[in-house]
Amino acid sequence: MKDGDRWMRLKEEMLDAAASLGIDKIGVASADPFIELKQILIRHRELGRESGFEEPDLDKRTNPSLLFDSPQSIIAIAIAYPSKLVDPPKSEPGARRGIIARASWGQDYHTVLRDRLSKLEAWLKERVPELRVESMVDTGALSDRAVAERAGLGWGGKNCMIMNDELGSWIYLGEMITNLPLPPDKPLADGCGECTKCIDACPTGALVGPGQLDSKRCISFLTQTKGFLEDEVMRKIGNRLYGCDTCQTVCPVNRRKNWTHHPELQPDHELVKPLLVPLLTIGNREFKERYGSMSSAWRGKKPIQRNAVIALGNFKEKSAVGDLIGVLQDDPRPVMRGTAAWSLGKIGGEEAEAALQAAVLKETDEEAKVYIERAMAEMAECSEMESI
Ligand code: SF4
Numbered sequence: 001m002k003d004g005d006r007w008m009r010l011k012e013e014m015l016d017a018a019a020s021l022g023i024d025k026i027g028v029a030s031a032d033p034f035i036e037l038k039q040i041l042i043r044h045r046e047l048g049r050e051s052g053f054e055e056p057d058l059d060k061r062t063n064p065s066l067l068f069d070s071p072q073s074i075i076a077i078a079i080a081y082p083s084k085l086v087d088p089p090k091s092e093p094g095a096r097r098g099i100i101a102r103a104s105w106g107q108d109y110h111t112v113l114r115d116r117l118s119k120l121e122a123w124l125k126e127r128v129p130e131l132r133v134e135s136m137v138d139t140g141a142l143s144d145r146a147v148a149e150r151a152g153l154g155w156g157g158k159n160c161m162i163m164n165d166e167l168g169s170w171i172y173l174g175e176m177i178t179n180l181p182l183p184p185d186k187p188l189a190d191g192c193g194e195c196t197k198c199i200d201a202c203p204t205g206a207l208v209g210p211g212q213l214d215s216k217r218c219i220s221f222l223t224q225t226k227g228f229l230e231d232e233v234m235r236k237i238g239n240r241l242y243g244c245d246t247c248q249t250v251c252p253v254n255r256r257k258n259w260t261h262h263p264e265l266q267p268d269h270e271l272v273k274p275l276l277v278p279l280l281t282i283g284n285r286e287f288k289e290r291y292g293s294m295s296s297a298w299r300g301k302k303p304i305q306r307n308a309v310i311a312l313g314n315f316k317e318k319s320a321v322g323d324l325i326g327v328l329q330d331d332p333r334p335v336m337r338g339t340a341a342w343s344l345g346k347i348g349g350e351e352a353e354a355a356l357q358a359a360v361l362k363e364t365d366e367e368a369k370v371y372i373e374r375a376m377a378e379m380a381e382c383s384e385m386e387s388i
């Protein structure tokens with residue numbers, strides 16, 4: 001058999017084996033440098049649009065040969081995840097709930113993708129003993145999306161997600177650089193056309209152009225930060241505890257797509273749409289036990305707790321005033337105290353006002369104090385308006 005035929009045959013067999021390995025789609029990309037991507041990333045950095053969570057070395061992000069000795073191909077995989085909660089618990093007055101984005105439902109996707117990549121590696125090794133690979137998932141140097149796009153797993157949507165007509169954008173991506181000269185796939189043609197629904201729906205204008213994301217304005221990124229947030233951002237976060245799915249839920253390509261065939265990726269309703277008040281005082285141990293296996297736990301409990309405080313303010317949840325005052329008075333973290341002040345300012349009422357007045361006198365953190373003062377000012381404005 002000619003060499004080219006051998007690799008073509010292996011690729012066909014690999015595609016046939018995908019489902020039995022728990023993989024929904026496989027594509028192959030050449031291992032050439034991602035020259036265009038590098039220019040885009042340079043510009044992205046110049047404009048200050050990076051989140052700070054990325055691999056800082058742009059050469060490593062765009063040149064597979066800096067990560068692997070003589071790479072011959074990159075195998076890209078996709079695993080589809082669910083997008084719908086069947087019969088979700090209601091969020092209602094007295095029992096308000098937050099939302100965890102779909103990419104964090106079920107078991108941490110890093111674990112799931114690593115499992116699939118190692119199964120694929122074992123499958124290949126049986127057939128090609130001289131196989132060498134370097135597998136990557138999200139935190140690897142290469143851009144999962146650029147590899148997936150080149151490998152024909154989907155086109156890069158205007159919302160910056162990789163999507164295809166079969167699975168939509170509800171897919172986790174991983175890749176494996178190899179020493180196998182597998183024949184590459186062709187990228188898919190753009191399927192967005194004239195649609196701009198994602199750009200129009202983005203609450204913060206973070207999609208600054210088709211396929212261009214200003215990470216620092218993106219709620220998905222902001223929900224993962226740990227510090228104080230601006231008033232406008234907090235209002236727009238709504239009840240999101242981790243991540244944001246808006247630019248995917250509005251996408252027509254995702255209509256009626258919900259993937260339920262991977263049991264470990266199915267959501268536990270109480271975890272992905274949890275009651276907000278219990279989160280305010282959840283201990284480290286309980287947080288780890290409940291949320292530790294989800295990808296949203298990677299930044300610890302603080303961002304999720306802060307966002308729970310914000311959500312209660314956005315709901316103007318009067319029944320939570322006592323709990324928020326507890327945070328304002330007792331939480332050792334200035335961000336939590338200042339954010340609780342913001343929420344109390346939004347909810348209003350005499351009890352909240354009295355608590356803010358008492359808190360401002362004893363607050364020692366300058367930034368938290370500013371948030372308390374602003375909340376007091378906002379309440380004063382509201383009561384002025386009411387008295388007119
Ligand atoms: Fe906008 Fe949310 Fe999409 Fe970020 S994740 S670009 S904030 S819609």
Ligand code: SF4
Pocket residue numbers: 157158159160191192193194195196197198199247250251252253
């Ligand atoms: Fe493309 Fe429209 Fe989906 Fe945005 S909403 S990614 S423009 S198809």
